[in-house]
Amino acid sequence: MKKRRINTTISQEHYTLLKKHVGEHGTQQKVLEIAIECLENNSKQYSPLSIEEEIWMRIGREIKDLLVIFNKNTVRMLLETADIERFREYINDQKPLEFTCEWYYHKPLKELSLQEFVDGIIMGMNILGPKDTINHIEDDNYHTIIITNNLGINMAKIMAMEFESLFKSYDVKSEIHFSKRAVFLKIFKRSND
Structure with missing residues (x-):
């Protein structure tokens, strides 16, 4: 040598x-x-933290006293008996995904570019969302996001309601479909995106 x-x-x-x-x-x-x-x-x-890990570190100090950890089977059981309409009221009142995007980018939802909006959805689901996987595909005319979870149909319904509220607030054309294990989002690009 x-x-x-x-x-x-x-x-x-x-x-x-x-x-x-x-x-x-x-x-x-x-x-x-x-x-x-x-x-x-x-x-x-000791590799660098991912963006989601950095955000958890930033917000961890603020929410640690509020955080309650449940086993997934417990959450699934609670969701099976949940009043979905009360979740709808909560989503319409609190707009959790809208808040997450605005908090992350430090600007109003309407000021986000479509790419920031899509990245905000993915980041929000990676940090706070009850997901198993999240996949994003960008085509010429739209973004497709597929989110899987094993918490059952009520979780998929709740996620679909959250996205419906978010897309309405952002004023973007979209399609939302869901099944027991997945939520499928199609977010159409606008002429200026």
Whole structure:
């Protein structure tokens, strides 16, 4: 292996540490090589946070006292007996997806580009949505988003209601279909998008 010469200065504190580790590893060269390898391994081990993880970190401090964690089977059972019309009232009053998009972009929903709007839906579902998978396909005339979940038909109905409210607020032509395991969204592009 070809070797490279380096020449540098370090603080007295780091020189003391270097000498301490030379006793364990034999040479200054070996100590520096091990330190560099450790830095490399740590950078691989602690990869940067995804956008969703960063947002959870930002909002975690604010909502940690409100958060209640349920097992998916418990949630499925609660949804099977839920009053769907009360969810509709909540959605129409609180507009949770609209709030999520506005909070993320720090601007009113109507000021979002269609791409920001679509990205906001995906980000919102990745962070707060009860989804198993989310897939996005962009065609020439529309965006298709398919969201799967295993929480049953009532969860799909609730998600469809949320998207219906969101699309109405954003004033975009769309189609929403759902089944027991999935919600299918088609968001049509406008001439200026």
